[in-house]
Amino acid sequence: MNKVEVAETTELDAVELRAAGRSNRLGAWVRWFVRTPRVLFSGGFILLLLFIAITAPALTHADPNTIQSQIRFLGPSSRAYLGTDQFGRDMYARMLYGARLSMSVSASSVTIAMVLGVLMGMSAAFFGFPVDILLMRLTDAILCFPPILLAIFVVAFLGSSLQNIIIVIGILYIPQFARIAYSSSLAVKENDYILAAEAIGSGPMRILLRGILPNITAPILVQMSLSASTAILIEAGLSFLGLGPPANVPSWGRSIQDASRFMGQHPWGVILPSIIITMAVLAFNIFGDALRDRLDPRLQK
Amino acid sequence: MIATAVFLFLHLLPGDPALTILGGIDATPDSAAIALVHQRLGLDRPLYVQYGEWMGNLVRLNLGTSFTSGTSVSSELARRLPRTFMLIVPAEAIAIIFGIPLGIAAARLRRTMWDPVISAVALLGFSTPVFVSGLLLVLAFSLKLHWLPSGGFVSPSENFGEFVKSAIMPVVTLSLGPMATTMRMTRSSVLEQLGADYVRTARSKGVTEIRVLYRHVLRNALLPVVTIVGLHVGFMFAGSVLVEFLFNWPGVNAYLLNSIGGRDYPVVQGIVLVIAAIFILINFLTDLSFAILDPRIRYE
Numbered sequence: 001m002n003k004v005e006v007a008e009t010t011e012l013d014a015v016e017l018r019a020a021g022r023s024n025r026l027g028a029w030v031r032w033f034v035r036t037p038r039v040l041f042s043g044g045f046i047l048l049l050l051f052i053a054i055t056a057p058a059l060t061h062a063d064p065n066t067i068q069s070q071i072r073f074l075g076p077s078s079r080a081y082l083g084t085d086q087f088g089r090d091m092y093a094r095m096l097y098g099a100r101l102s103m104s105v106s107a108s109s110v111t112i113a114m115v116l117g118v119l120m121g122m123s124a125a126f127f128g129f130p131v132d133i134l135l136m137r138l139t140d141a142i143l144c145f146p147p148i149l150l151a152i153f154v155v156a157f158l159g160s161s162l163q164n165i166i167i168v169i170g171i172l173y174i175p176q177f178a179r180i181a182y183s184s185s186l187a188v189k190e191n192d193y194i195l196a197a198e199a200i201g202s203g204p205m206r207i208l209l210r211g212i213l214p215n216i217t218a219p220i221l222v223q224m225s226l227s228a229s230t231a232i233l234i235e236a237g238l239s240f241l242g243l244g245p246p247a248n249v250p251s252w253g254r255s256i257q258d259a260s261r262f263m264g265q266h267p268w269g270v271i272l273p274s275i276i277i278t279m280a281v282l283a284f285n286i287f288g289d290a291l292r293d294r295l296d297p298r299l300q301k
Numbered sequence: 302m303i304a305t306a307v308f309l310f311l312h313l314l315p316g317d318p319a320l321t322i323l324g325g326i327d328a329t330p331d332s333a334a335i336a337l338v339h340q341r342l343g344l345d346r347p348l349y350v351q352y353g354e355w356m357g358n359l360v361r362l363n364l365g366t367s368f369t370s371g372t373s374v375s376s377e378l379a380r381r382l383p384r385t386f387m388l389i390v391p392a393e394a395i396a397i398i399f400g401i402p403l404g405i406a407a408a409r410l411r412r413t414m415w416d417p418v419i420s421a422v423a424l425l426g427f428s429t430p431v432f433v434s435g436l437l438l439v440l441a442f443s444l445k446l447h448w449l450p451s452g453g454f455v456s457p458s459e460n461f462g463e464f465v466k467s468a469i470m471p472v473v474t475l476s477l478g479p480m481a482t483t484m485r486m487t488r489s490s491v492l493e494q495l496g497a498d499y500v501r502t503a504r505s506k507g508v509t510e511i512r513v514l515y516r517h518v519l520r521n522a523l524l525p526v527v528t529i530v531g532l533h534v535g536f537m538f539a540g541s542v543l544v545e546f547l548f549n550w551p552g553v554n555a556y557l558l559n560s561i562g563g564r565d566y567p568v569v570q571g572i573v574l575v576i577a578a579i580f581i582l583i584n585f586l587t588d589l590s591f592a593i594l595d596p597r598i599r600y601e
Contacts (some may be wrong), residue, residue, distance in 0.1 A: 149573070206329075274437065
């Protein structure tokens with residue numbers, strides 16, 4: 001009787017302690033977020049963009065594709081908060097829906113790259129020869145081409161649907177994640193607890209996902225933020241070249257391209273989307289940098 | 302191997318060049334005309350015959366002739382590649398000439414109010430898309446101030462002054478991103494070396510701070526900076542696609558964009574192959590130069 005009671009209390013304590021530890025860590029993250037100015041601004045802007053991307057239709061009554069030729073080239077006013085473009089389309093609505101495109105392209109492509117890249121990198125490290133040679137050579141092959149060239153190439157031949165763009169950018173970023181996961185996993189794999197897991201008969205999937213993965217998340221998170229910024233750049237670049245998603249999907253890059261022909265008379269049409277793209281890319285870069293400073297123990301002195 | 306991948310990729314993709322040659326997607330040419338075009342371009346033969354011919358020509362540096370214009374791909378590339386390098390090489394030079402001193406300055410000004418300012422500008426530099434900085438330059442210097450042409454290309458052998466004028470903005474646009482990364486790399490590399498033991502030894506010997514920095518630290522700190530030239534190659538080619546499009550510069554990338562639109566297989570194959578080859582060559586040279594510059598790597 002006594003023994004059981006003791007066991008119960010210690011188990012309870014352990015659960016409580018773990019919960020307390022978790023909320024403490026969460027608290028530390030929240031404090032870091034709020035008290036580091038650059039994190040607050042960059043992270044805040046990213047959250048704002050995500051919020052806009054999700055709720056775009058609720059934030060404006062204007063349709064981003066409605067052409068109103070009588071109100072072309074308006075400056076910011078109460079009629080159209082951010083003015084209108086060369087077709088009299090509402091810029092505020094176009095920017096909101098552009099955020100939706102940018103965020104969905106970068107979130108989905110980075111997720112594809114992260115899942116495939118990390119799986120490839122971890123398996124290469126864990127299984128060793130010949131899996132590692134095969135997988136890592138495959139990623140090297142992707143690195144042979146300048147990224148945007150490969151994207152142009154694929155999109156031009158397969159068509160520039162949203163789906164294709166996401167898949168192409170996703171594949172382009174596999175090598176970065178694979179390399180990071182590979183080198184981090186090589187170090188983690190040597191730990192005794194991996195040996196212990198093998199000794200008690202854990203399968204490879206379990207070791208990869210429960211033993212190795214939790215210990216290599218830090219560099220992967222940093223890479224996700226940095227890749228998200230370049231994914232936005234590639235999508236905007238493709239749209240700028242006219243190889244982006246179809247014309248009825250509002251896109252920041254396309255807005256710049258459209259407005260650049262009328263830049264002499266209406267520079268605002270170029271300047272506004274330029275500022276927004278740059279801020280979005282900057283936010284992801286700053287956030288990634290700050291995240292690395294916090295997560296990389298070598299930098300904490 | 303790359304050649305094989307490019308070839309298979311192109312020929313297995315949907316889309317028929319004959320349709321493009323016979324006039325757009327809307328037109329519906331009869332099947333006899335399509336067959337004729339196929340025959341003339343050699344597209345009716347089995348894939349392995351086409352492949353064998355392509356590889357055979359490749360060994361003799363013959364990249365075939367364009368489907369649409371009938372000109373030789375090799376000679377067209379020979380004409381256009383220099384124009385692209387006229388943008389890339391000066392841009393890289395500017396990036397290094399300005400990036401390294403700025404990085405050293407940022408490292409020396411650490412813990413002053415200037416360090417975050419310089420770092421922020423650098424971050425802005427590589428976060429700005431090339432078409433954004435390019436368009437803003439056009440807006441300022443050609444549409445408002447009327448100092449420089451907004452685009453186009455003048456051959457340097459015809460009129461060197463006009464050539465320089467037409468090249469300034471594309472080159473500067475292309476150099477901003479690499480300049481920012483060079484600066485950041487130099488800064489962190491110098492800071493890392495400043496913490497090393499030999500710096501403390503030098504200082505305790507009474508070597509002046511300037512001498513420590515330029516004679517001791519820079520020699521070691523600039524080694525990793527050399528490798529970024531290799532890392533820039535990818536950025537430069539990516540950037541030059543957009544810059545050539547923006548400034549109407551008739552380089553390799555403009556040729557590529559046109560040919561992709563027209564499904565001109567030989568041209569696209571040729572360009573992708575050449576760019577990938579250059580890309581790999583420069584990455585290899587970077588690895589090699591690192592080994593030459595750093596004796597520690599050679600001896601391992």
